[in-house]
Amino acid sequence: MAGLTIESVSKRFGEQTAVDALSLEIEPGEFVALLGPSGCGKTTMLRMLAGFEAVSAGEIRLGERTLASRERQLPPEQRNMAMVFQSYALWPHMSVADNVGYPLKLRRLGGEAYRHQVAKALAMVELEPYAQRSPQELSGGQRQRVALARCLVTDPDVVLLDEPLANLDRHLRASMELSFRDFHRRTRATLVYVTHDQSEAMALADRIAVMRDGRLAQWATPQTLYRQPRSAWVAGFIGQGSLLNVAAGQPGVRLEEAALMRGLAEVAAERTQPLLVRPEHVTVLPDAPSRQGLQARVEGVTFRGERYELHLRLASGETLLAYHPVALGEGLQVGVILREGWCLERET
Numbered sequence: 001m002a003g004l005t006i007e008s009v010s011k012r013f014g015e016q017t018a019v020d021a022l023s024l025e026i027e028p029g030e031f032v033a034l035l036g037p038s039g040c041g042k043t044t045m046l047r048m049l050a051g052f053e054a055v056s057a058g059e060i061r062l063g064e065r066t067l068a069s070r071e072r073q074l075p076p077e078q079r080n081m082a083m084v085f086q087s088y089a090l091w092p093h094m095s096v097a098d099n100v101g102y103p104l105k106l107r108r109l110g111g112e113a114y115r116h117q118v119a120k121a122l123a124m125v126e127l128e129p130y131a132q133r134s135p136q137e138l139s140g141g142q143r144q145r146v147a148l149a150r151c152l153v154t155d156p157d158v159v160l161l162d163e164p165l166a167n168l169d170r171h172l173r174a175s176m177e178l179s180f181r182d183f184h185r186r187t188r189a190t191l192v193y194v195t196h197d198q199s200e201a202m203a204l205a206d207r208i209a210v211m212r213d214g215r216l217a218q219w220a221t222p223q224t225l226y227r228q229p230r231s232a233w234v235a236g237f238i239g240q241g242s243l244l245n246v247a248a249g250q251p252g253v254r255l256e257e258a259a260l261m262r263g264l265a266e267v268a269a270e271r272t273q274p275l276l277v278r279p280e281h282v283t284v285l286p287d288a289p290s291r292q293g294l295q296a297r298v299e300g301v302t303f304r305g306e307r308y309e310l311h312l313r314l315a316s317g318e319t320l321l322a323y324h325p326v327a328l329g330e331g332l333q334v335g336v337i338l339r340e341g342w343c344l345e346r347e348t
């Protein structure tokens with residue numbers, strides 16, 4: 001199997017740059033998410049991988065083979081990639097099996113080889129019992145699995161997915177996340193998955209390319225993005241947390257409790273290093289008689305089932321999000337201890 005290389009790829013539509021010198025090195029069999037807000041260029045990047053859009057600059061390669069450069073654009077059917085769209089685009093008048101086999105018919109495959117490959121693809125998404133049904137007789141999740149089987153039937157090197165769960169309700173999305181992971185484990189296909197939903201990207205992908213305005217903001221595992229986001233923008237996009245300024249540390253450094261608490265005690269003018277504090281690293285002391293830690297006021301309380309989210313305001317005026325096992329009254333003065341924080345790049 002071959003890896004997918006995206007090297008300094010740009011796409012311009014007239015004056016507008018939709019993708020700006022993006023580079024990614026994707027391992028064979030890797031599950032990669034392109035994540036970012038609406039308009040950041042995710043779909044344009046996917047369409048350039050598929051061959052539906054030409055690149056304005058840069059190069060896309062699968063192993064040693066150049067798929068796209070300024071001089072050379074391989075047509076979609078010669079790339080051995082398959083794409084799954086948000087709308088499943090199934091033929092309503094064909095059975096599930098015929099829908100799945102359609103790409104094979106286009107390649108003029110018939111007989112036993114055809115039947116075998118359709119059966120294998122249906123088994124991959126656990127839809128064998130539904131082979132003779134029409135797509136109208138299936139649930140949204142099952143239709144999505146038919147679309148997956150149809151893209152798998154030709155044994156593609158790379159599967160491209162454009163917000164494949166966007167049309168499903170929340171409950172179904174969660175169960176489809178599990179079936180996507182399962183699907184990936186069984187096929188070991190290289191998957192490139194476009195989404196604007198960070199929790200979906202975190203749950204599914206081996207690595208995530210976070211995009212902003214056509215550029216790569218960070219390229220890392222979900223764990224690294226959560227624990228070591230490069231900038232305040234990435235931190236704000238991934239998970240929950242608070243941004244404070246501290247007089248300690250430098251970008252890319254983790255601060256432990258003692259250094260962090262000292263750095264926060266400084267006057268505002270000295271506190272120039274932006275810092276991310278995740279809510280699970282905040283300890284709230286509701287009735288600290290010694291007035292330990294920083295002082296804060298409870299401004300809002302939200303019940304989240306297994307815990308409460310506290311919206312706190314520090315004496316400095318900055319806001320801080322914390323988790324707490326029980327509800328606290330709004331307006332209550334509390335002490336807070338920040339057990340760790342992550343120093344971010346200063347935004348330019």
Ligand SMILES: Nc1ncnc2c1ncn2[C@@H]1O[C@H](COP(=O)(O)OP(=O)(O)OP(=O)(O)O)[C@@H](O)[C@H]1O
Binds near residue numbers: 013041045
């Ligand atoms: N064919 C086109 N002609 C002109 N501009 C385009 C074209 N396709 C996309 N764009 C512009 O390029 C930018 C990136 O669009 P793209 O669809 O790739 O974003 P996206 O991140 O996939 O957004 P969404 O999540 O909303 O689908 C947008 O500003 C969009 O308006």
